[in-house]
Amino acid sequence: MTAVVSGIIIAKKYRDSVFATLKNLQTAEQNLFRMKEAIEDIDKTITEARMIMPDIFKKKTAEELMYIRVDELKSRFRDAEIIITNIEYKGNEISMTIGIKAGKMKDYTAFVNNVGYLQSLKFPFFSINAVSLFQSQDKISVSYEIKGALKTLKDSRSYKD
Numbered sequence: 001m002t003a004v005v006s007g008i009i010i011a012k013k014y015r016d017s018v019f020a021t022l023k024n025l026q027t028a029e030q031n032l033f034r035m036k037e038a039i040e041d042i043d044k045t046i047t048e049a050r051m052i053m054p055d056i057f058k059k060k061t062a063e064e065l066m067y068i069r070v071d072e073l074k075s076r077f078r079d080a081e082i083i084i085t086n087i088e089y090k091g092n093e094i095s096m097t098i099g100i101k102a103g104k105m106k107d108y109t110a111f112v113n114n115v116g117y118l119q120s121l122k123f124p125f126f127s128i129n130a131v132s133l134f135q136s137q138d139k140i141s142v143s144y145e146i147k148g149a150l151k152t153l154k155d156s157r158s159y160k161d
Contacts, residue, residue: 062094062152069124092154100146124152
């Protein structure tokens with residue numbers, strides 16, 4: 001009698017163990033499909049991001065890209081004073097605060113186009129914090145000041161395959 005009861009208990013534990021193993025195997029199989037989908041989504045996102053990034057982003061350091069962009073701003077805003085600060089590193093991002101001041105605005109359309117140009121920059125992009133317009137006391141001329149920051153990823157070359 002004891003042998004039969006012991007056999008039944010062992011068989012029940014074995015059956016419960018088999019069902020638990022089967023359930024764990026099914027869960028692992030479901031998670032495998034979810035992980036494959038997640039990997040496909042990540043690969044798709046990386047591919048799309050690489051298509052957006054310019055080729056120079058792969059060849060230059062982030063600091064070089066920042067200084068190249070500052071030179072471009074200086075050539076675009078010839079009549080303005082461009083004030084830059086040191087590069088700041090925060091996590092995976094670097095930024096450089098920039099101020100653009102012009103004494104006399106010659107053409108409002110050119111000013112609006114220049115602000116649009118700043119908003120369209122990518123890698124590094126320009127984040128506008130404030131735009132101020134000032135009228136002279138004689139009310140003949142208008143000056144402006146644009147405050148913002150150039151921002152990009154910390155090291156462009158570390159994001160290769």
